[in-house]
Amino acid sequence: MKNNKLTVVSYLILPVILLMTVSFSLIFGAESIKITNGSLDEVSKIILFKLRLPRTLLVFLTGLLLGGSGCIFQNLFRNPLAEPGIIGMSSGASLGAVLSGYLGMGTVFGGFLSCQNLGAFAGAFVAGLIVISIAFLSRGENSTVTLILCGTALGSFYSAVVCVWRTS
Numbered sequence: 001m002k003n004n005k006l007t008v009v010s011y012l013i014l015p016v017i018l019l020m021t022v023s024f025s026l027i028f029g030a031e032s033i034k035i036t037n038g039s040l041d042e043v044s045k046i047i048l049f050k051l052r053l054p055r056t057l058l059v060f061l062t063g064l065l066l067g068g069s070g071c072i073f074q075n076l077f078r079n080p081l082a083e084p085g086i087i088g089m090s091s092g093a094s095l096g097a098v099l100s101g102y103l104g105m106g107t108v109f110g111g112f113l114s115c116q117n118l119g120a121f122a123g124a125f126v127a128g129l130i131v132i133s134i135a136f137l138s139r140g141e142n143s144t145v146t147l148i149l150c151g152t153a154l155g156s157f158y159s160a161v162v163c164v165w166r167t168s
Contacts, residue, residue: 069084094158
């Protein structure tokens with residue numbers, strides 16, 4: 001019974017804390033938001049709608065996606081300590097970022113997005129696909145033990161390639 005009360009209290013308090021945090025991130029900053037006669041002045045509108053609101057929404061979305069992906073990993077491996085490094089995705093992301101930096105790729109979308117970020121994403125995605133493919137081909141099913149073993153081996157290989165690449 002005590003656990004149910006804790007769950008109910010969590011469902012009531014956590015949204016309030018989230019709303020307060022989002023509100024504080026919009027209101028407080030290096031430049032204060034000035035409200036005169038019930039409306040914002042032009043500088044405050046630019047600061048609020050072009051800087052703070054997009055950043056706040058992006059941080060909220062990033063946290064939501066990271067929490068969701070962590071939940072998926074923990075559920076897949078039935079382990080509360082599971083993380084992307086288990087199947088080599090972190091090392092694959094490192095390899096992708098180093099590879100794109102080595103190739104001298106610049107920025108895309110008018111300097112908004114670094115090609116190293118895209119390389120890291122592509123490296124993690126490809127590393128995950130390789131691990132899942134090898135695990136599926138080796139046993140015909142996605143057993144968690146096979147995924148972990150393939151991921152650990154390939155993650156070590158990706159890390160070794162990054163280390164060799166950086167020292168040469």
